[in-house]
Amino acid sequence: MSTHLSADQLLHAYRVMRTIRAFEERLHVEFATGEIPGFVHLYAGEEASAAGVMAHLTDEDCIASTHRGHGHCIAKGVDVHGMMAEIYGKKTGVCQGKGGSMHIADLEKGMLGANGIVGAGAPLAAGAALAAKLKGSRGVAVAFFGDGGSNEGAVFEAMNLASVWNLPCIFVAENNGYAEATASNWSVACDHIADRAAGFGMPGVTVDGFDFFAVHEAAGAAIERARAGEGPSLIEVKLTRYYGHFEGDAQTYRDPDEVKHYREQRDCLMQFRERTTRAGLLDAAQLDRIDSEVEAQIDDAVRCAKTDPKPQPADLLTDVYVTYP
Ligand SMILES: Cc1ncc(C[n+]2csc(CCOP(=O)(O)OP(=O)(O)O)c2C)c(N)n1
Ligand SMILES: [Mg+2]
Numbered sequence: 001m002s003t004h005l006s007a008d009q010l011l012h013a014y015r016v017m018r019t020i021r022a023f024e025e026r027l028h029v030e031f032a033t034g035e036i037p038g039f040v041h042l043y044a045g046e047e048a049s050a051a052g053v054m055a056h057l058t059d060e061d062c063i064a065s066t067h068r069g070h071g072h073c074i075a076k077g078v079d080v081h082g083m084m085a086e087i088y089g090k091k092t093g094v095c096q097g098k099g100g101s102m103h104i105a106d107l108e109k110g111m112l113g114a115n116g117i118v119g120a121g122a123p124l125a126a127g128a129a130l131a132a133k134l135k136g137s138r139g140v141a142v143a144f145f146g147d148g149g150s151n152e153g154a155v156f157e158a159m160n161l162a163s164v165w166n167l168p169c170i171f172v173a174e175n176n177g178y179a180e181a182t183a184s185n186w187s188v189a190c191d192h193i194a195d196r197a198a199g200f201g202m203p204g205v206t207v208d209g210f211d212f213f214a215v216h217e218a219a220g221a222a223i224e225r226a227r228a229g230e231g232p233s234l235i236e237v238k239l240t241r242y243y244g245h246f247e248g249d250a251q252t253y254r255d256p257d258e259v260k261h262y263r264e265q266r267d268c269l270m271q272f273r274e275r276t277t278r279a280g281l282l283d284a285a286q287l288d289r290i291d292s293e294v295e296a297q298i299d300d301a302v303r304c305a306k307t308d309p310k311p312q313p314a315d316l317l318t319d320v321y322v323t324y325p
């Protein structure tokens with residue numbers, strides 16, 4: 001366990017994971033009421049990946065996310081009220097209600113965007129990494145994609161260019177075992193997605209995505225390497241999603257006991273709490289306090305999102321095109 005983390009850093013990591021969990025579990029309930037427009041893909045179960053990677057990044061570093069992007073946004077520091085409003089399609093949303101769940105972006109936080117196109121974040125991250133390298137900023141870029149995304153040509157091309165140009169880019173394959181209804185042990189032609197790194201001349205490692213500390217350590221090594229000018233890396237994070245592919249997915253392709261097992265035996269929040277309190281690094285009371293603060297924050301975000309104004313017809317053509325001076 002990375003015991004070099006301070007109590008404040010540990011509490012922050014727990015708050016990030018708890019916020020993602022509470023945000024997603026509440027969306028699961030609210031989506032069922034029919035009030036939320038569009039598609040919603042929940043990240044619950046995968047929290048340790050976002051928290052473990054983002055713990056090493058600042059607002060100067062960029063990430064490119066996926067269709068399952070809420071957790072990445074929260075861990076990158078995007079405002080939770082603004083995200084909730086965005087998902088409800090409200091004017092107060094981080095993209096003024098024009099993006100919705102799958103297009104949340106916040107460039108000031110280095111969040112280049114969730115993305116409805118599988119694998120499309122990887123070239124964006126490579127581009128951001130190239131910009132950081134040319135500016136000499138020591139910034140890095142992280143591309144998140146799934147096991148399904150790992151089969152996309154755009155990901156291979158981005159990995160190849162990142163190596164050829166020695167870019168400060170980290171590729172994070174979140175292997176949750178499925179791409180929609182297709183199991184990754186059928187669709188991915190190798191045992192470990194991390195093994196694909198060798199084909200692009202970069203290091204690759206597989207980590208337990210239920211273990212915040214394992215992700216944190218692997219991400220720390222890859223990000224340090226990138227900042228030192230030593231080029232890109234691939235991290236495969238093995239985890240599971242607690243809900244369907246999208247809200248409304250009947251999940252007939254999956255044994256219901258599968259999720260029960262992960263929730264009861266492997267859950268990242270449960271493990272984090274057990275390990276940090278057993279080692280005397282944190283008190284249970286501190287974690288309980290975070291739980292209730294987060295619940296109140298999410299309640300308030302939903303309450304505001306429901307009553308906030310919608311964009312008006314006059315807003316239709318604003319923030320759509322970029323104008324250059
Ligand atoms: C290029 C492209 N192909 C197919 C789709 C349809 N699609 C949306 S999500 C998804 C599955 C992605 O699976 P994975 O990358 O493992 O991510 P996960 O949903 O498991 O987080 C597919 C096939 C798409 N959006 N874009
Ligand atoms: Mg997947």
